[in-house]
Amino acid sequence: MNPISAPFGTTLDGAAAQLFTLTNAHGLQASITDYGGTVTSLLVPDRHGVLADVVLGFDSVAGYQSPAYLRSGPYFGALIGRYGNRIRGGRFELNGKVYTLATNNGPNHLHGGLKGFDKVIWKAEPGTSADGATLKLTYQSPDGEEGYPGTLRVTVVYTLTADNALRIDYTATTDRPTPVNLTNHSYFNLGPGPDILAHELTLRADRYTVVGDTLIPTGELRPVAGTPFDFTTPHAIGERIAQVEGGYDHNWVLTGGTEGAATVYEPVSGRVMDVFTDQPGVQCYTGNFLDGTLTGQGGRVYGKHAGFCLETQHFPDSPNQPGFPSTILQPGEVLRSTTSYQFRVR
Numbered sequence: 645m646n647p648i649s650a651p652f653g654t655t656l657d658g659a660a661a662q663l664f665t666l667t668n669a670h671g672l673q674a675s676i677t678d679y680g681g682t683v684t685s686l687l688v689p690d691r692h693g694v695l696a697d698v699v700l701g702f703d704s705v706a707g708y709q710s711p712a713y714l715r716s717g718p719y720f721g722a723l724i725g726r727y728g729n730r731i732r733g734g735r736f737e738l739n740g741k742v743y744t745l746a747t748n749n750g751p752n753h754l755h756g757g758l759k760g761f762d763k764v765i766w767k768a769e770p771g772t773s774a775d776g777a778t779l780k781l782t783y784q785s786p787d788g789e790e791g792y793p794g795t796l797r798v799t800v801v802y803t804l805t806a807d808n809a810l811r812i813d814y815t816a817t818t819d820r821p822t823p824v825n826l827t828n829h830s831y832f833n834l835g836p837g838p839d840i841l842a843h844e845l846t847l848r849a850d851r852y853t854v855v856g857d858t859l860i861p862t863g864e865l866r867p868v869a870g871t872p873f874d875f876t877t878p879h880a881i882g883e884r885i886a887q888v889e890g891g892y893d894h895n896w897v898l899t900g901g902t903e904g905a906a907t908v909y910e911p912v913s914g915r916v917m918d919v920f921t922d923q924p925g926v927q928c929y930t931g932n933f934l935d936g937t938l939t940g941q942g943g944r945v946y947g948k949h950a951g952f953c954l955e956t957q958h959f960p961d962s963p964n965q966p967g968f969p970s971t972i973l974q975p976g977e978v979l980r981s982t983t984s985y986q987f988r989v990r
């Protein structure tokens with residue numbers, strides 16, 4: 645049977661979480677729980693065909709609910725909604741009305757609030773499509789949840805494809821205008837090392853959104869040329885990271901095109917990950933806040949820079965930034981978006 649399903653433990657609210665494992669003909673294996681629609685493990689071969697887990701995660705739901713995890717809020721592998729990244733001051737104005745959201749990151753709203761899409765149980769339906777094994781997840785976010793207007797119906801389909809991609813198809817509809825910015829928060833480490841500083845990153849992005857001191861965009865889209873943000877040609881993540889205060893935690897403005905948004909190469913294992921998306925931006929976050937207090941699958945200690953995220957998305961704080969592409973979903977519209985993380989070796 646593909647996918648297979650197994651119990652994943654009981655949530656703090658007393659709900660039974662399930663884990664679904666999708667496999668393809670090349671032996672890739674993606675495990676995803678209905679708790680937060682979280683990718684908990686992703687087995688991918690290296691250049692010798694040896695499988696290893698390339699994402700940060702835990703082997704039961706308890707790991708995602710430990711006091712240390714909830715305090716630090718890394719969002720390992722989770723689906724993020726209603727709004728990926730920050731909204732300034734937890735407020736925005738829409739059609740003349742001010743909406744107040746939970747502030748869960750200093751003065752700001754982050755990743756959907758106190759109980760975002762990462763902390764709810766999604767309805768899960770395992771299946772198969774022409775492209776491979778699938779897991780369809782649905783969640784209905786009630787009007788007013790975390791302060792957002794309108795009932796939002798969200799469907800996310802994970803597909804593990806025959807050509808070695810974990811594809812994520814997002815769909816959403818609403819009954820009132822509301823901001824939506826859905827993403828996945830997987831942390832990748834493609835190699836055997838404890839950190840990702842030697843991974844070579846290419847980002848097909850010629851500008852990034854400049855941020856102020858609480859990581860809220862100023863509105864400026866600044867060219868990356870001549871800065872440590874220039875990954876238009878491959879650079880080791882660690883090469884210039886010391887020049888960026890705190891490490892990389894920024895949104896790049898994607899140039900678009902068929903080559904994909906990003907490519908990451910890990911020299912020891914030979915694994916390569918290509919990221920394809922229809923989204924205008926990607927948050928590249930290099931695990932700057934990980935500090936070794938969490939231990940994941942296989943006893944791995946997650947220290948600083950243990951993983952990197954490439955969260956494909958609209959730009960942070962778009963509801964307050966008239967110059968950014970709009971994130972407002974209208975009744976009658978269907979939001980559709982696709983991102984895939986595809987693997988090969990070199």
Ligand code: BGC
Binds near residue numbers: 859893933
């Ligand atoms: C944010 C970081 C945050 C991390 C984990 C990223 O998307 O940009 O600032 O620490 O998520 O919550």
